[in-house]
Structure formats: structure tokens, C-alpha cells
Amino acid sequence: MITTWRGFPPELKRELSALASDDGLNVPIGELITALLRFGLKEFQHGRLTLTPVQKRTSFTLPLEGAK
Structure with a gap:
């Protein structure tokens, strides 16, 4: 089985x-x-681990005209 784990903090x-x-x-x-x-996953399925979603605020801005 191949497991990838991207997105974890360094x-x-x-x-x-x-x-x-x-x-x-x-x-x-x-x-x-x-x-x-x-x-x-096993603990979550048995109700011993609860996860609380937290909204992540993301904002995108466009560069000023002519700026790179």
C-alpha cells in the first residue's frame, strides 16, 4: 500500500x-x-475520536495593473 501525506506542517x-x-x-x-x-479512522468510526471542522479563511488579490 502506498501512503502519501502532503499538507502536513513541516x-x-x-x-x-x-x-x-x-x-x-x-x-x-x-x-x-x-x-x-x-x-x-477506527477510533473515529467507533465514536471515540470526534473531529470539529474549522473554517479556513482564504483571500485572493489581483496585482495592480502593470505590476508583476
């Missing part, structure tokens, strides 16, 4: 990589991420 990626490293659990990072995602 600090979290560093912490997870350190946990998976030879000095930590000594497992491939993809296996660790897959295990954590499966655990979280």
Missing part, C-alpha cells in the same frame, strides 16, 4: 520522521503513517 513531518527513524521505532515512515491513519 514540524509534524520532522517529528514523525524522527519517530520512524533508526533511533526511534525503526520502521519505514510510510508504515508509521499508515498505522496512525488506520488507528485514527
